[in-house]
Amino acid sequence: MVKAVVAGAAGGIGQPLSLLLKQNQHVTELALYDVVNSPGVATDLSHISSPAKVTGYLPKDNGLELALKGADIVVIPAGIPRKPGMTRDDLFKINAGIVKGLIEGIAKHCPKAYILVISNPVNSTVPIAAEVLKAAGVFDPKKLFGVTTLDVVRAETFVAEITGEKNPANLNIPVIGGHSGETIVPLFSQAKPSVSIPSEKLDALVNRVQFGGDEVVKAKDGAGSATLSMAYAGYRFADKVIRAAKGEKGLIEPSFVYLAGVEGGDAVAKATGTEFFSVPIELGPAGAEKAIDVVSSANEHEKKLLQACYDGLKGNISKGVEFAQNPPPAK
Ligand SMILES: NC(=O)c1ccc[n+]([C@@H]2O[C@H](COP(=O)([O-])OP(=O)(O)OC[C@H]3O[C@@H](n4cnc5c(N)ncnc54)[C@H](O)[C@@H]3O)[C@@H](O)[C@H]2O)c1
Numbered sequence: 320m321v322k323a324v325v326a327g328a329a330g331g332i333g334q335p336l337s338l339l340l341k342q343n344q345h346v347t348e349l350a351l352y353d354v355v356n357s358p359g360v361a362t363d364l365s366h367i368s369s370p371a372k373v374t375g376y377l378p379k380d381n382g383l384e385l386a387l388k389g390a391d392i393v394v395i396p397a398g399i400p401r402k403p404g405m406t407r408d409d410l411f412k413i414n415a416g417i418v419k420g421l422i423e424g425i426a427k428h429c430p431k432a433y434i435l436v437i438s439n440p441v442n443s444t445v446p447i448a449a450e451v452l453k454a455a456g457v458f459d460p461k462k463l464f465g466v467t468t469l470d471v472v473r474a475e476t477f478v479a480e481i482t483g484e485k486n487p488a489n490l491n492i493p494v495i496g497g498h499s500g501e502t503i504v505p506l507f508s509q510a511k512p513s514v515s516i517p518s519e520k521l522d523a524l525v526n527r528v529q530f531g532g533d534e535v536v537k538a539k540d541g542a543g544s545a546t547l548s549m550a551y552a553g554y555r556f557a558d559k560v561i562r563a564a565k566g567e568k569g570l571i572e573p574s575f576v577y578l579a580g581v582e583g584g585d586a587v588a589k590a591t592g593t594e595f596f597s598v599p600i601e602l603g604p605a606g607a608e609k610a611i612d613v614v615s616s617a618n619e620h621e622k623k624l625l626q627a628c629y630d631g632l633k634g635n636i637s638k639g640v641e642f643a644q645n646p647p648p649a650k
């Protein structure tokens with residue numbers, strides 16, 4: 320029995336992500352929450368002949384509480400997306416408050432659920448979530464994940480275009496750090512199976528992984544950012560969390576976590592000097608069972624990229640913590 324909740328379920332990511340969760344054979348209940356249109360999306364999905372019972376909720380009539388009660392996993396793609404010319408940090412003003420409100424609901428109604436934060440800027444929204452959970456006395460760092468899987472998916476795809484690998488998903492490439500621009504650091508030297516990137520193509524490849532989001536924002540020309548590839552990536556991560564909860568072993572995926580609360584995280588925090596960081600995480604029934612230190616074995620080129628990552632990331636993290644600890648007065 321698994322109850323999954325999507326918060327922001329009527330959106331560009333929320334709808335295809337909910338569709339993917341609806342076809343997951345482990346999911347027995349799927350609750351869709353949004354400030355608009357979620358009952359319609361739920362009714363539509365409810366006609367699909369898979370096990371999950373689908374329900375849709377709006378904020379009225381205690382909708383958030385009803386959606387969250389009894390949840391095992393909550394995936395959050397709620398919030399506004401970028402338009403051309405915007406950075407992810409430009410979304411902070413609106414999305415920080417949205418994520419804070421949803422996490423307050425989770426702290427109250429399903430504090431033991433795995434929480435997967437997709438809403439940008441992930442580098443700040445995850446620290447906000449941690450602070451809200453801490454203030455409510457229910458923070459379990461093993462269960463809070465910033466979803467950075469899209470960066471991994473992009474790295475697999477873009478590397479395969481260069482190496483000729485027929486199925487990009489066969490590649491395993493750690494992409495670590497945060498989820499914006501230079502805070503995204505692909506470690507091609509640690510790809511499995513190993514990959515050979517011609518040196519004249521390396522800088523452009525790194526840049527494409529770091530700024531892949533901009534490629535989509537530009538192509539969508541004002542109509543938003545990545546939604547379908549994000550739904551795929553968010554589902555890939557959620558499915559692994561669910562399978563690990565069911566006892567499947569050997570499931571590893573990078574995710575942005577609070578290092579001090581995860582086994583192995585202290586070594587990573589010592590190397591990075593940051594409280595939160597995305598590294599490959601071994602998943603298990605408790606959630607993030609182990610953080611794998613791939614930072615120490617980065618090569619010289621990757622170490623330079625990591626330096627730029629740390630600088631950007633620290634500012635993003637403290638911005639989130641500050642917002643959660645001293646929220647601006649409600650208008
Ligand atoms: N982590 C990543 O890799 C990644 C990738 C792509 C997009 N994103 C982010 O995901 C977010 C959503 O993107 P999108 O394209 O789906 O946007 P969208 O505008 O299409 O959908 C967002 C949905 O959130 C809903 N919403 C707003 N406030 C809410 C609240 N308080 N409670 C519940 N729902 C609420 C909206 O009604 C809307 O349906 C953006 O912040 C975007 O930047 C993250």
Ligand SMILES: O=C(O)C[C@H](O)C(=O)O
Nearest residue numbers: 401439531532533544545
């Ligand atoms: O680029 C964005 O704003 C959305 C997302 O973070 C992405 O990487 O595609």
